[in-house]
Amino acid sequence: DAGVIQSPRHEVTEMGQEVTLRCKPISGHNSLFWYRQTMMRGLELLIYFNNNVPIDDSGMPEDRFSAKMPNASFSTLKIQPSEPRDSAVYFCASRPKRADNEQFFGPGTRLTVL
Amino acid sequence: AQSVTQLDSQVPVFEEAPVELRCNYSSSVSVYLFWYVQYPNQGLQLLLKYLSGSTLVKGINGFEAEFNKSQTSFHLRKPSVHISDTAEYFCAVSRGSSYKLIFGSGTRLLVRP
Numbered sequence: 644d645a646g647v648i649q650s651p652r653h654e655v656t657e658m659g660q661e662v663t664l665r666c667k668p669i670s671g672h673n674s675l676f677w678y679r680q681t682m683m684r685g686l687e688l689l690i691y692f693n694n695n696v697p698i699d700d701s702g703m704p705e706d707r708f709s710a711k712m713p714n715a716s717f718s719t720l721k722i723q724p725s726e727p728r729d730s731a732v733y734f735c736a737s738r739p740k741r742a743d744n745e746q747f748f749g750p751g752t753r754l755t756v757l
Numbered sequence: 758a759q760s761v762t763q764l765d766s767q768v769p770v771f772e773e774a775p776v777e778l779r780c781n782y783s784s785s786v787s788v789y790l791f792w793y794v795q796y797p798n799q800g801l802q803l804l805l806k807y808l809s810g811s812t813l814v815k816g817i818n819g820f821e822a823e824f825n826k827s828q829t830s831f832h833l834r835k836p837s838v839h840i841s842d843t844a845e846y847f848c849a850v851s852r853g854s855s856y857k858l859i860f861g862s863g864t865r866l867l868v869r870p
Contacts, residue, residue: 748800
């Protein structure tokens with residue numbers, strides 16, 4: 644089975660540019676998460692979707708960040724405009740509908756904002 | 758609020774030696790506990806999880822962990838490590854069926870020949 648798919652794997656952009664990260668969750672999973680990983684702050688939950696609906700976006704840093712899930716098989720995380728402090732690895736994870744909270748992670752997108 | 762403490766930021770060990778990576782969590786209610794491994798430039802992969810039942814949990818790649826409710830610990834162990842076990846290991850806790858996974862800061866396991 645295919646795991647969580649993320650694209651691009653690496654993104655280098657200049658400050659002020661728009662960045663769009665993409666995620667395809669595992670088929671049949673009904674929850675999707677976006678995380679950010681940095682050396683300073685570790686793994687942070689940015690936003691959580693359940694059945695394509697955003698449930699908790701309290702981790703989104705500021706208005707420059709937005710996330711959408713137009714259908715069960717696709718989600719985007721957009722940063723506009725990007726800043727150097729947004730440089731990090733961004734992970735998408737999905738979870739099936741069951742009692743425990745095991746989450747399945749994608750390979751991540753390493754974002755560098757110059 | 759939930760928190761997870763991984764006491765060691767880095768653990769160097771020689772190949773074929775045993776290793777223990779420590780994890781403590783803060784909670785007085787039922788929790789689910791997880792260990793994830795992250796190899797360089799990859800995502801997180803589940804090693805093992807504790808939901809209920811036996812306190813000794815066996816995972817992939819020869820790892821196991823023991824849930825200790827009185828000490829609120831969930832330490833990860835392997836009796837003999839390999840070079841390929843070099844990676845970052847994350848302990849995580851979830852309160853019941855909450856969607857939030859609270860991660861520790863990670864422990865870098867460095868296996869030397």
